[in-house]
Every structure is written in structure tokens, then in C-alpha cells.
Amino acid sequence: MIEKLNGLVADFTVFYQKLRHYHWNVKGKEFFKLHEKFEEIYTEVGDQIDEIAERIVGLEGTPLHTLGHMLENTALNEDPDLPGGAEMVARTVADIESLSARLQDAIQAAEEADDRPTVNLLDGIHDGLQAHLWMLKAWQG
Numbered sequence: 001m002i003e004k005l006n007g008l009v010a011d012f013t014v015f016y017q018k019l020r021h022y023h024w025n026v027k028g029k030e031f032f033k034l035h036e037k038f039e040e041i042y043t044e045v046g047d048q049i050d051e052i053a054e055r056i057v058g059l060e061g062t063p064l065h066t067l068g069h070m071l072e073n074t075a076l077n078e079d080p081d082l083p084g085g086a087e088m089v090a091r092t093v094a095d096i097e098s099l100s101a102r103l104q105d106a107i108q109a110a111e112e113a114d115d116r117p118t119v120n121l122l123d124g125i126h127d128g129l130q131a132h133l134w135m136l137k138a139w140q141g
Helices: 002-025 031-058 067-073 085-112 116-140
Strands: none
Touching: 002 031, 002 067, 002 085, 031 085, 031 116, 085 116
8 A cells, every 4th residue: 555655645746846837837828827726736736745645654654755766656757848828738637637547546455455544535635636627627628
């Protein structure tokens, strides 16, 4: 379980930084909406990273804590580009879909281990991501 949770810490850390990158660099007529939305999501993601890491500690593990380890263990890619707002949203949607799949895998493992606290934590995170996914897809039209 600790390995799966550390994978999520890595994914969410890369996602967090990508959202900050988009927040800082979005331009154009949708600036105000997207700037605010990216900040909303990365603020939630920052809290979620902390919750997952604390669950790892509660399971007597050690959360990943270096950027190098995050990059070695993530299923997401960093984004060195400066895409336009619509592409930022498309990439965020793709990342949320990837995160959702990895969360579902971890939830299934936690259920099999009868680890209710982890299931409850990850279910809540998954539900929040699904709400953002719906809103971003609605923005895309």
C-alpha cells in the first residue's frame, strides 16, 4: 500500500507543479477564468499531497520527499512547454484522467487489504478530481 501511495504522492506533486506553471503562464481572453481555476485545483492538490503523505506515515512508511524521487515514481510527465489556455486545459484533463486511474488502482488495493482509512481518503480525493474533470470538460465545450 505504501508503494501505491508513494506513487500517488509523486503523481500529485508533478501535477501540482504543472498546475502552478499553467497558473503563472496562462494568457489570452480566458486568463482570468483559467488563472483562478488552476489556482483552485493546485491548492486542493497541495492539501491532498499532505493527506496522502500523512497516511503513508500512519502506515509506518516514509513518503517520497525529494523531487528526484518524485520524477522517478510518477506516471505523469512534466510540461516544459508554454501552451495556450485551451491546450493547458486539455493537458490538465488528460492528467486528471491518469490520476483517476491510478487512484482507482490504489483504492482497489486498499479495499483488498481492508484498509478503510486509505479507501476513505482516496475516495474523497477521487470525487474531487471528478468534479474538476467535469468542469474542465464543460469549459472545453
